[in-house]
Amino acid sequence: MGLIPYKNEVYLDxxxxxxVESMRAALKDVGSRLGRSYPAIxxxxxxxxxxxxxxxxxxxxxxxxxRTASATxxxxxxxxxxxxxxxxxxxxxxxxxxxxxxxxASAIMKRRRFExxxxxxxxxxxxxxxxxxxxxxxIDFLEYYAREMLRLGDGVEIYSIPGEESRxxxxxxxxxxxxxxxxxxTAILTGMSSAAIVAGNTIIMKPxxxxxxxxxxxxxxxxxxxxxxxxxxFLPGYGSEVGDYLVEDARTRFISFTGxxxxxxxxxxxxxxxxxxxxxxxxxxxxxxxxxxxxxxxSADLDSAAADIVKSAYGYSGQKCSAASRAILHADVYxxxxxxxxxxxxxLKIGDPESADVNxxxxxxxPQFEKVAGYVDxxxxxxxxxxxxxxxxxQSGYFISPTIFEVERDATVxxxxxxxxxxxxxxxxxxxxxxxxANDSPYGLTGGVYSKNRDHLERARREFKAGNVYxxxxxxxxxxxxxxxxxxxxSGTDSKAGGPDYLPLHMLARTVVERF
Ligand code: NAP
Numbered sequence: 001m002g003l004i005p006y007k008n009e010v011y012l013d014x015x016x017x018x019x020v021e022s023m024r025a026a027l028k029d030v031g032s033r034l035g036r037s038y039p040a041i042x043x044x045x046x047x048x049x050x051x052x053x054x055x056x057x058x059x060x061x062x063x064x065x066x067r068t069a070s071a072t073x074x075x076x077x078x079x080x081x082x083x084x085x086x087x088x089x090x091x092x093x094x095x096x097x098x099x100x101x102x103x104x105a106s107a108i109m110k111r112r113r114f115e116x117x118x119x120x121x122x123x124x125x126x127x128x129x130x131x132x133x134x135x136x137x138x139i140d141f142l143e144y145y146a147r148e149m150l151r152l153g154d155g156v157e158i159y160s161i162p163g164e165e166s167r168x169x170x171x172x173x174x175x176x177x178x179x180x181x182x183x184x185x186t187a188i189l190t191g192m193s194s195a196a197i198v199a200g201n202t203i204i205m206k207p208x209x210x211x212x213x214x215x216x217x218x219x220x221x222x223x224x225x226x227x228x229x230x231x232x233x234f235l236p237g238y239g240s241e242v243g244d245y246l247v248e249d250a251r252t253r254f255i256s257f258t259g260x261x262x263x264x265x266x267x268x269x270x271x272x273x274x275x276x277x278x279x280x281x282x283x284x285x286x287x288x289x290x291x292x293x294x295x296x297x298x299s300a301d302l303d304s305a306a307a308d309i310v311k312s313a314y315g316y317s318g319q320k321c322s323a324a325s326r327a328i329l330h331a332d333v334y335x336x337x338x339x340x341x342x343x344x345x346x347x348l349k350i351g352d353p354e355s356a357d358v359n360x361x362x363x364x365x366x367p368q369f370e371k372v373a374g375y376v377d378x379x380x381x382x383x384x385x386x387x388x389x390x391x392x393x394x395q396s397g398y399f400i401s402p403t404i405f406e407v408e409r410d411a412t413v414x415x416x417x418x419x420x421x422x423x424x425x426x427x428x429x430x431x432x433x434x435x436x437x438a439n440d441s442p443y444g445l446t447g448g449v450y451s452k453n454r455d456h457l458e459r460a461r462r463e464f465k466a467g468n469v470y471x472x473x474x475x476x477x478x479x480x481x482x483x484x485x486x487x488x489x490x491s492g493t494d495s496k497a498g499g500p501d502y503l504p505l506h507m508l509a510r511t512v513v514e515r516f
Contacts, residue, residue, distance in 0.1 A: 172200025
């Protein structure tokens with residue numbers, strides 16, 4: 001296929017009036033479509049369910065963004081049957097034809113970009129720039145995985161011995177269950193689904209209960225792109241109601257999950273259990289949480305370090321698995337960096353992401369609000385709060401202001417994933433100690449070092465225990481194809497989304513040898 005080389009989608013420039021106007025128009029248009037109902041899509045059927053999921057705007061919880069079906073075991077069973085049937089044809093469809101569907105979906109997303117941003121603002125509570133980065137990432141996944149499938153379509157080179165031909169190729173696996181979180185409802189859902197599909201598998205797509213309308217929009221885009229019926233079965237539902245059934249079923253070949261450590265470990269355990277009629281060892285791709293640290297040593301550019309701590313800690317209200325939730329500062333620069341971080345964080349504007357100038361929106365849901373508020377209470381007892389206010393009434397929006405605690409390294413707020421705009425700041429007497437504190441976590445997702453000391457950077461290059469390590473920059477916003485993303489330790493299976501090893505996780509490698 002004659003494709004232009006891959007390159008990342010360029011972010012929108014919000015200093016251009018035409019982009020601001022287009023976004024306002026999209027917010028108005030999508031705003032007029034709030035409150036609609038979205039059924040499950042199983043094969044050719046739109047399927048209604050007895051129950052429903054009511055999705056609300058986290059900045060204004062009385063506003064219903066939409067209502068979706070809420071799948072039970074009955075619909076999950078239908079979806080597994082349909083996906084199993086559709087696999088026959090789809091798995092025999094050429095890699096080129098499969099890749100073309102992704103390229104078409106990418107073109108549709110580009111055309112509908114502002115609309116997608118508006119859904120992100122209403123349902124995800126995302127400020128404009130955050131929403132844009134995420135939709136750009138979804139487009140990147142489609143473009144990148146399409147090209148990756150073309151690269152792998154004829155297999156990869158291996159050696160042959162004289163008189164024989166050895167071939168190493170990949171084939172589709174079967175039915176995959178795609179279980180996504182709410183924090184990147186367009187990008188992660190699109191990325192996980194498109195990788196599985198382009199590899200020749202059929203899927204059951206389960207979005208988070210907090211962002212099911214965005215899930216419906218993504219499913220519609222694949223439909224509009226010409227994906228044959230039954231290849232993608234859209235199954236909104238509560239994880240607690242249909243999750244175990246989907247994971248345990250004998251028809252499920254693999255599970256691709258992104259979410260919390262607790263759910264990921266449960267899925268891993270259930271998928272490993274042998275069941276009746278089992279024909280394969282289920283594969284689990286699980287990307288989970290983090291407690292990500294930035295280390296700032298005494299040689300660092302302190303202004304730049306402070307700006308990137310603020311960006312990494314408070315982008316999307318700290319609700320990124322890659323977010324900086326620990327800043328470990330060398331004692332010699334501790335006070336200066338902390339002052340700069342507090343000053344810069346004070347400048348962030350909190351509010352409803354419908355407005356262009358908001359930097360920090362709400363957290364996603366009432367349970368998330370209660371959880372983060374609980375950690376704020378704990379942090380106040382464990383250390384000193386140098387920034388932040390007590391959370392207000394959640395009924396007027398799930399807002400939590402950027403918060404900073406000075407704490408000891410073993411404080412609860414410095415060890416557990418909070419997933420909100422809460423940063424723990426820890427003092428270290430030297431670089432050795434700082435790196436030790438950074439690595440003293442069961443998680444290992446992202447991390448960063450700010451330093452001009454070559455020895456420190458080289459040590460961290462070898463020893464920082466994280467799947468994605470960044471030097472002298474922010475630690476969030478991994479670019480597809482440029483910063484393949486995934487964690488070590490209890491952060492997951494290190495699948496590296498957006499990288500060269502990702503697609504093979506969705507396929508079976510075959511070695512075929514012929515002697516002549
Ligand atoms: P979550 O509560 O674990 O939910 C993730 C998904 O799993 C949702 O679709 C959820 O459905 C579903 N689920 C819940 N119980 C299930 C079960 N028993 N079986 C199968 N599925 C089940 O996580 P979240 O709150 O949505 O997301 C935040 C977490 O994701 C954080 O820990 C964050 O660090 C992590 N994350 C990691 C990455 C990464 O790349 N490593 C990226 C983004 C987020 P319901 O919504 O219906 O409960």
